[in-house]
Amino acid sequence: MEKKTITISVYNIIADKTAMDVDQGQKIFERIDKAFKESLYIDVSFQNIELITTAFLNTAFGQLYRDHKEDFIREHLKTSNLTNSGMIKLKKVVETAKLYYKDPKALEQSIKDILED
Amino acid sequence: MRFSNISNDFNSYQQLITFYEENKDEFFLNIQLDINNFFCANVSAVLGAILDKLILNANNIHFRSIDDKIKEILKKNDFLSFYGYNSEVDIHNTTIKYKKILPTDGKYFVNYIEKELIDSNLSILPRMSKGIKEGIIEAIYEVFVNAQIHSQTKYIYSCGQFFPGSNELFFTLVDTGISIKNCVNKRFKSNLTSVQAIKWALVDRNTTKEHITGGIGLALLKDFIKNNRGLMQIISNDGYYSLDDGREVYKLFAGQFPGTVVTIKFKTDDKHHYSLKNEKDINFENIF
Numbered sequence: 223m224e225k226k227t228i229t230i231s232v233y234n235i236i237a238d239k240t241a242m243d244v245d246q247g248q249k250i251f252e253r254i255d256k257a258f259k260e261s262l263y264i265d266v267s268f269q270n271i272e273l274i275t276t277a278f279l280n281t282a283f284g285q286l287y288r289d290h291k292e293d294f295i296r297e298h299l300k301t302s303n304l305t306n307s308g309m310i311k312l313k314k315v316v317e318t319a320k321l322y323y324k325d326p327k328a329l330e331q332s333i334k335d336i337l338e339d
Numbered sequence: 340m341r342f343s344n345i346s347n348d349f350n351s352y353q354q355l356i357t358f359y360e361e362n363k364d365e366f367f368l369n370i371q372l373d374i375n376n377f378f379c380a381n382v383s384a385v386l387g388a389i390l391d392k393l394i395l396n397a398n399n400i401h402f403r404s405i406d407d408k409i410k411e412i413l414k415k416n417d418f419l420s421f422y423g424y425n426s427e428v429d430i431h432n433t434t435i436k437y438k439k440i441l442p443t444d445g446k447y448f449v450n451y452i453e454k455e456l457i458d459s460n461l462s463i464l465p466r467m468s469k470g471i472k473e474g475i476i477e478a479i480y481e482v483f484v485n486a487q488i489h490s491q492t493k494y495i496y497s498c499g500q501f502f503p504g505s506n507e508l509f510f511t512l513v514d515t516g517i518s519i520k521n522c523v524n525k526r527f528k529s530n531l532t533s534v535q536a537i538k539w540a541l542v543d544r545n546t547t548k549e550h551i552t553g554g555i556g557l558a559l560l561k562d563f564i565k566n567n568r569g570l571m572q573i574i575s576n577d578g579y580y581s582l583d584d585g586r587e588v589y590k591l592f593a594g595q596f597p598g599t600v601v602t603i604k605f606k607t608d609d610k611h612h613y614s615l616k617n618e619k620d621i622n623f624e625n626i627f
Contacts, residue, residue: 243445244487275477275484276556277481277484277485277553278484280553281551296627301626307477309626312626313626315552315555316626319552321544333523333539336539336542339538
């Protein structure tokens with residue numbers, strides 16, 4: 223069966239060349255999440271996006287790992303036109319999200335670690 | 340209050356905190372300020388945040404005496420426009436305007452940074468590589484978004500200054516919100532000191548956000564500043580952190596700053612290739 227792929231244009235959705243805040247990230251997350259529920263294949267295009275923060279990426283991509291399995295995300299999601307620095311940040315966001323949702327309580331241990339430091 | 344030298348160091352912030360502590364419980368006073376020694380213009384953001392807290396108590400702020408050169412800079416960066424002075428044109432393009440920005444107004448902040456750092460004639464621009472310019476701007480956005488998400492502040496105060504002789508760009512963002520310590524302790528029902536809370540917030544992946552990941556921005560910023568051989572300072576309540584040329588220092592102030600200050604110094608003549616640094620470690624095909 224032919225894969226149904228849709229393109230989500232970040233620039234079109236946030237109407238800005240800077241992807242900075244969580245509200246912008248939330249809009250992208252909601253689009254991806256909706257398409258995932260239909261088992262669609264998604265290309266998130268960063269064409270014309272010049273600067274990106276980790277806060278944006280955390281909201282847009284990080285929380286996908288809360289609701290969807292890693293294998294499913296890997297199979298259904300790709301990005302295009304992402305800058306190298308954006309790619310490095312996205313990789314960090316994805317690694318963090320995988321760890322976080324495996325053990326959300328680990329952060330509480332980090333408080334104990336600081337107290338014992 | 341008569342300030343002595345105000346630059347970007349612990350003692351300067353201590354003077355500002357002492358000034359705040361001495362006046363924070365006053366009402367309907369005429370508060371007099373004398374600035375006749377050195378005043379690093381980016382610190383306008385810190386002084387502006389403190390003065391707004393005092394104005395909330397119906398105090399009057401009066402600049403009794405200001406050195407002419409300092410006055411000229413503080414008129415050029417618009418700081419004194421908030422206190423009854425006229426603005427002045429900056430023909431040398433070394434100031435980055437003082438602004439009070441609503442935390443909800445991210446778009447305004449982006450426009451301000453674009454105007455001041457990207458489109459302006461700021462004399463740093465020709466000498467900066469594309470990588471460092473993008474790195475600086477993304478670093479500033481990360482700090483702004485942090486204040487936007489966590490601080491619960493009424494305004495975010497922002498100001499910068501460029502020193503062409505030393506190729507140094509200082510940028511300060513201030514909030515008068517709940518502080519890092521209160522934010523962490525509220526989230527985890529813990530009892531960390533200000534210094535412990537700052538230390539915790541700087542650890543990669545630590546975040547006070549619930550049900551969503553975060554905590555990467557400050558850690559990345561720290562790496563960037565280390566590579567850039569710049570300076571990063573965080574002041575939150577009575578906690579002080581600085582990362583200066585790779586060396587980290589934590590200290591305690593006498594008294595509390597009513598919120599959080601982040602000051603960053605960037606070396607603008609840096610030739611480091613930032614965005615390519617970790618490229619070889621990334622499988623671009625399979626990022627998820």
